[in-house]
Amino acid sequence: MPKHLISIHDFSCDDILKTLEMARGFENNPYQPFLKGKIVASIFFEPSTRTRLSFETAANRLGARIIGFSDVDSTSITKGESLKDTIKMVSNYSDLIIMRHPLEGSARYASEISSVPVINAGDGANQHPTQTLLDLYSILKTQGKLDGLRINLVGDLKYGRTVHSLMQAMSFFNPSFVFTSPEELKMPQEYKDYLIAKGIPYTETKNLNEGLNDADIIYMTRVQKERFTDPIEYERVKNIYSLNLSMISNCKPNMKILHPLPRVNEISLDVDNSSHAYYFEQAENGVYTRMAIISKLLEIDNLTK
């Protein structure tokens, strides 16, 4: 088990499976205050609601006390304090650090300075490994397995860090992929090369209707306006990549729709009540997964299952 969780590449297949198993234990019994007397620092250098609340809920459920900030305006960073100094100080106060920062690589750097474990809660457009683990937990929970699934990744496949990390983590489990995206937001070649090297099949399409009926998981992502140079093109794409109830009428019964949230109009509201919608439960799974990650990094293993 690595000391920190900075990038999904830090976890081996075995680390991933053990973490997911532990998450299941926490879901069955969420009140296990193993961290009583411990202090968890939650330092958010840029705004976040879901991720921060999910982490803080996880730490609270484990019985830890939380220190930190969610806004740099009220900290010494406005006085020009370096990240190094902030981390040095916080690691002297706490037993574990949860950090989000807008600069890419900041979490890796923090882990090299900190004397306590660091969890990356998002470093710019780079990595967000706990999102990937909660996605995996959601897939495992809904499908009963991770092996041999057909996964359709939809939307912004070029810049979306969640789809890249998920794709790489799923590569341990013999998946097949469909990549559904507009031309401007296609999966970058380096990731396709990665799949080719691992012998994992994938197809690419621009048509959202194509990859729905045989998919086990449809993973939707937000197509962001700022990614487009042409606003007219954005308007066109935005309406095409919107999933509605009639489109999924012939899909597999076990198919689940995931979305890292926040959703804008990628999934129409009429899908929310369908048995295929899973994005809200997915967010809830984040708490159990993060409880497992925190416990793992603090080397707590004797939990009730």
Next chain:
Amino acid sequence: MEKQLKVSAIKDGTVLDHIPSDQLFKVIDILGLQKSSNQITFGFNLDSKLLGKKAIIKIADTYFEADDINRIALIAPQTKINIIHDFEVVEKRVISVPSTIKGIVKCMNPMCITNHQAVETLFATILDSPDIKLHCHYCEKITDRDNLKIISNS
């Protein structure tokens, strides 16, 4: 045909030959030669069958550690190193690409932490293509040869 040395021989030291001309000053910078107090001569835009135009550097009474000299692999991998003792070439070395590069190069990702705070860059070299690519240890982005910027040593 008349054959004579464009850059005069040295008695003892190191000769770096077959440096691409346009990389000469970067090589000088990476090796920190501007800080050397030894005698250094160099030729620039010399004719070369191999490179068209080449440069050569002769550094008297100086020998480099492999780790130091290999740092120029990024910009001048075809450079040949000759170790000179008493006007004779006693050893020829080729540059080998180090597996990691610490410092020297700037990460091309403007959002990388190394471009904002006092963090020394660190890269793993990727050799699956003819050109060297660098994988940033921090932001995990690739810096390719076309975007390689050397952090000045001066």
